[in-house]
Amino acid sequence: MSETASTRALQGRHHRPSVTTAPGLLPSLDPLLREWVPRQRWFAGKGRPVTGFDLVAAAELLPVDGTVDGAAAPGLLHLLVRARQPGSQVRAPEDDDCYQLLLGVHGTLPPRLAHALIGRPDGGPLAGRTVYDALLDPRLCTLLLERLRVPGQLGALRFTVEPETSLASGLTARPLTTEQSNTSVVFGDAYILKVFRRASPGLNPDLELPLALARAKCSRVPPPVAWFESDAAGPVTAAEGPRHHAAEPITLGVLTPFLDGAADGWQLALNALSVRADFTGSARALGHATAEVHTALAEALPTTELRRTHLELIAAGMAERLDAAARAVPALRPYRTRLRTAFHALTTLGRDGRTFAAQRIHGDLHLGQTLRSAGEGRWSVIDFEGEPARPLAERRDVQPAVRDVAAMLRSFDYAARSGPGGGDAWSLEWARRARTAFCRGYAEAGGLDPDSVPELMRAYETDKAVYEVLYEARHRPDWLPIPMAAVRRLAGPDPRLGTDPELTTDPHVGAGPDPYAEADPEEGDSSFTTYAPPEDRT
Ligand SMILES: Nc1ncnc2c1ncn2[C@@H]1O[C@H](COP(=O)(O)OP(=O)(O)O)[C@@H](O)[C@H]1O
Numbered sequence: 001m002s003e004t005a006s007t008r009a010l011q012g013r014h015h016r017p018s019v020t021t022a023p024g025l026l027p028s029l030d031p032l033l034r035e036w037v038p039r040q041r042w043f044a045g046k047g048r049p050v051t052g053f054d055l056v057a058a059a060e061l062l063p064v065d066g067t068v069d070g071a072a073a074p075g076l077l078h079l080l081v082r083a084r085q086p087g088s089q090v091r092a093p094e095d096d097d098c099y100q101l102l103l104g105v106h107g108t109l110p111p112r113l114a115h116a117l118i119g120r121p122d123g124g125p126l127a128g129r130t131v132y133d134a135l136l137d138p139r140l141c142t143l144l145l146e147r148l149r150v151p152g153q154l155g156a157l158r159f160t161v162e163p164e165t166s167l168a169s170g171l172t173a174r175p176l177t178t179e180q181s182n183t184s185v186v187f188g189d190a191y192i193l194k195v196f197r198r199a200s201p202g203l204n205p206d207l208e209l210p211l212a213l214a215r216a217k218c219s220r221v222p223p224p225v226a227w228f229e230s231d232a233a234g235p236v237t238a239a240e241g242p243r244h245h246a247a248e249p250i251t252l253g254v255l256t257p258f259l260d261g262a263a264d265g266w267q268l269a270l271n272a273l274s275v276r277a278d279f280t281g282s283a284r285a286l287g288h289a290t291a292e293v294h295t296a297l298a299e300a301l302p303t304t305e306l307r308r309t310h311l312e313l314i315a316a317g318m319a320e321r322l323d324a325a326a327r328a329v330p331a332l333r334p335y336r337t338r339l340r341t342a343f344h345a346l347t348t349l350g351r352d353g354r355t356f357a358a359q360r361i362h363g364d365l366h367l368g369q370t371l372r373s374a375g376e377g378r379w380s381v382i383d384f385e386g387e388p389a390r391p392l393a394e395r396r397d398v399q400p401a402v403r404d405v406a407a408m409l410r411s412f413d414y415a416a417r418s419g420p421g422g423g424d425a426w427s428l429e430w431a432r433r434a435r436t437a438f439c440r441g442y443a444e445a446g447g448l449d450p451d452s453v454p455e456l457m458r459a460y461e462t463d464k465a466v467y468e469v470l471y472e473a474r475h476r477p478d479w480l481p482i483p484m485a486a487v488r489r490l491a492g493p494d495p496r497l498g499t500d501p502e503l504t505t506d507p508h509v510g511a512g513p514d515p516y517a518e519a520d521p522e523e524g525d526s527s528f529t530t531y532a533p534p535e536d537r538t
């Protein structure tokens with residue numbers, strides 16, 4: 001759409017009461033949303049019925065009865081709704097979540113948007129019209145970008161542009177169709193807008209950390225150029241933390257430069273596995289990039305020293321998550337006692353007087369959160385939101401940086417087990433070498449050598465594997481065997497059953513060679529096809 005047409009569409013607002021204040025709006029949408037929301041990939045409360053929605057905030061971004069050049073034009077509604085999910089036996093952090101919805105409203109839906117259909121309300125102010133997911137409609141996405149280009153306020157919505165930034169206009173929108181926890185739209189290969197689906201009061205780390213990194217001149221993370229927030233103080237659940245968060249704005253979406261042609265680390269790893277190619281050069285460069293990000297975060301944002309009480313609390317949190325996961329996933333139960341030894345080890349360290357540095361970290365680092373640029377082959381890190389299921393306050397807390405390292409090590413294991421080799425001996429050795437190379441790169445670039453903190457690494461890798469078990473059980477049950485294999489490995493041998501063969505290469509249980517002490521990953525290994533990724537030049 002041209003700039004003039006999109007500007008006209010934004011200005012085509014009629015002076016009449018907004019449909020968002022009509023009392024029947026949410027009741028009329030309720031049955032449609034109850035059917036549609038739980039089917040969405042981003043819906044966090046899977047497995048528990050939704051009995052209704054409460055309206056937290058609503059805004060009419062484009063009038064529902066607007067016209068452009070005399071023709072009816074789709075309306076655009078912005079809603080924050082809280083999903084009621086009562087009667088759950090286990091209270092998970094995401095209970096009664098608030099979701100951000102962008103709804104297109106039109107007379108009829110063109111066939112190209114059939115996949116975006118939500119439904120046709122029977123009554124209320126939208127009776128007889130078609131309501132659909134606006135983020136799947138390129139035309140409405142382009143208009144959303146126009147709104148984002150202009151700093152200002154619309155009701156509770158606030159739009160901000162980073163100072164001294166001029167945003168291109170009239171760019172064609174391309175909604176992303178990849179599997180993700182939120183919804184992203186690419187604009188003309190210049191920007192990508194990430195629209196957060198779960199709306200938690202408080203600054204989202206996916207805005208906070210990239211902004212801090214950009215201001216600290218760290219070039220490993222695409223810098224936010226514009227964002228939008230809501231000042232609506234909706235109902236707050238215990239899961240979201242202390243009440244004072246209700247007064248904080250809710251981060252709703254962030255626009256960053258799009259790294260055109262970049263390939264994500266997950267795909268690159270699977271490609272390497274499919275041709276039986278070594279990945280150590282890439283993994284090592286990724287370790288460098290991760291250490292650079294950690295160093296910049298430690299310089300830009302508060303840090304602390306974790307002592308006995310902190311370590312006890314961390315270990316207790318890990319044990320609680322293990323118990324909650326074991327309640328939800330019975331397959332985890334036989335390993336519970338042995339997994340806990342990793343957490344006890346942390347407590348013991350604290351009691352022995354050991355301390356560890358803590359800082360802001362990525363919080364959910366895995367290969368899919370890394371992008372390698374097309375030309376230089378330079379790694380960038382994205383998606384600083386943290387683990388989506390954790391409360392925001394916890395995701396914004398300082399933590400040992402090696403938690404990210406442990407999470408990335410899990411990702412190499414995931415790639416080896418889900419890739420073409422399906423976890424055969426060659427693939428597992430590929431993962432072991434990639435893990436070693438990543439740790440080496442991380443230490444070389446100034447990160448804490450993971451080999452120097454084996455107890456911390458084991459505890460965080462265990463905690464991550466437990467998180468993954470729950471994540472897969474909820475979202476991708478077919479993938480459950482992958483973290484369960486790690487659980488078996490990390491639990492160590494069952495004294496009643498003897499040694500698990502996989503333990504011979506485990507880094508943390510002391511049963512096999514220490515991969516962090518491995519020879520130079522760049523040294524050839526005849527069992528590997530040589531793989532030469534473009535050099536990371538920084
Ligand atoms: N700046 C960017 N440039 C290019 N692609 C990006 C960029 N940011 C995100 N992506 C792509 O969008 C996908 C989803 O982004 P991500 O932030 O991980 O969303 P989510 O948290 O919803 O999973 C990523 O896997 C990546 O392929």
Ligand SMILES: O=P(O)(O)O[C@H]1O[C@H](CO)[C@@H](O[C@H]2O[C@H](CO)[C@@H](O)[C@H](O)[C@H]2O)[C@H](O)[C@H]1O
Nearest residue numbers: 180181364366367368387388410411414468471
């Ligand atoms: O990328 P998200 O922020 O949505 O993270 C969630 O989904 C991830 C999967 O898409 C999940 O990651 C797990 O699977 C990955 C392979 O798909 C693997 O590389 C990771 O190591 C593994 O943890 C992530 O845990 C979850 O929070």
